[in-house]
Amino acid sequence: MTIPHLLRLLATLLLLAGCSTPYRPPVVVRDSTPFPGVAGIAAANGTRPVDLILVHGMCTQNAGWAERSIDRIAGAVGAHAPAATRSPGADSGGIQLVERTQQLAGGTVRFHALLWSPLTVPLKRQLDYDHTAEPTDCATGQVCKPVRAVLNGMVKDRLLDDCLADAVIYQGASHAAIRNAMVETVSRIVAANPDPDGTLVVVAESLGSKMLFDALSSMLESNLPRTQALGQLAARRLGLIYMAGNQLPILGLAEQALVANAMPAQDALQRFLELRRRQPSQRAGRLQRLAVVAFTDPNDLLSYRLLPARYAAPDVAVADVLVSNARTWLGLIENPVAAHMGYLDNPDVGALIACGWPRPAACR
Structure with missing residues (x-):
């Protein structure tokens, strides 16, 4: 073995030795309340279906995200039928709705995935001119593409221009339009x-x-009797919230305003x-308390633990769960894009959504 090959091997071994996933398996934070899983609820409901609403976060997504997320949740359950009934994608106020009915643990779950990112794509295209590309001579060339470090380029193009831009858009002048589109879609599902x-x-x-909490609150406060009634029905039926x-x-x-203390x-x-x-009549179904579960990768730059004391x-009932969505290298860095976007691709997260904590024997 030559010296260059030996050096490359040593470097690879060093990287592997310094690679870790500190929260795989996940860690449930102290004082968290045990929570059920979708499969357990479906099994307990028997012939009465469970409705599950999926909403993606920042960043452009498509129907593939919806299908993968449903597969991840359904696949964590050992005793489930692989066959599913898919509904054709429909558009509601600019939000695409992907639906599937799946047999899980002897019960039925109707999945409703909301794809809202098509609403913000036209505005985000204004940032395309600054995307990372093959560098050009910015002093003389017609198109300026500056030299950008690989990691910085990935974070700039994906996490900022495509993802953080969504939060800026939603908190700005487009807030009401996006919220109303969410209200229309949730109303349609209910x-x-x-x-x-x-x-x-x-x-x-x-x-x-x-987005979803804003829409549900807007429905409960609506002056339109039908919208308010659907909001009340959704609030009564809501038994479990998973936040990633x-x-x-x-x-x-x-x-918030700048007010001292x-x-x-x-x-x-x-x-x-x-x-x-x-x-009136808050609760419906078998769950007497609303369970709120938050999944957080501590290396996710854009996320925060829920702090049960606030809710x-x-x-x-509140639970905080720490997870690792990707590897941490040498204790220095985890891919920031994977850390924020990898929750529903993380098999540990899918298993906890499907099975709850502590995990029952019916789950893999």
Whole structure:
């Protein structure tokens, strides 16, 4: 073996030795409340279907995201039928709806995946001129493509221009239009699946959590009787919320004034929970407490732990779960794009959504 080959081998071994996934398997943070999984709810419901709403977070997504996310959740259950009934994708207020009915653990789950990113794509295209590409001579060439480090280019193009831009758009002048499109889509799902005693489950990523909570709060406060009634039905049926990559703390800063020593204002989840408590006949189905579960990769630059003390109440049980979405190299860095976008691709997250904690024997 030549010296260059030996040096490359030593470098590879060093990298492998310094590679770790500290939260694989996941760590449930102390004082978290045990929570059920979708499969357990479906099995307990028997012939009554469970409706599960999936909402993606920041970054452009397509129907492939919806199919992969559903497969990840369904695949974690040992006793499930592989056959599924798919509904053709439909558009609601600019939001694409991908639906599938799946047999899980002796019960039925109707998946409803909301793809809202087509709404923001036209605005984000304004940033395309700065995408990383083969460098050109910016002093003399007609097109300037500056030299950019590989990692910086990946983060700039994906995490900032495609992902963080979504949060900027949603918190700005387009907020009402996007929220109203979410209201229209959620209303459509609830109206098409009106079982008042069936359990409703939500799985939402990063910005998608705030979008959904804003939409549900808007429905409960609506002056339109039908919209308000559908919001009340959704609130009564809601038994389980999974949040992946929680962004509520930083997004909530945009809704607060510069007041010294002021208590933090209610975030989108707190507002929804407060409005939900004011509704008649809060609970439906078998779950007596609303379970809120947050998954956080500590190396995800755009996410924050949920802090159960802010949300726990007699009617709400909270759990914080630490996960690793990708490898940490030499204790220095985890791919920041994978850290934020890898939650529903993470088999540990899919297993906890499907099976709950502690995990029952029916799950793989």
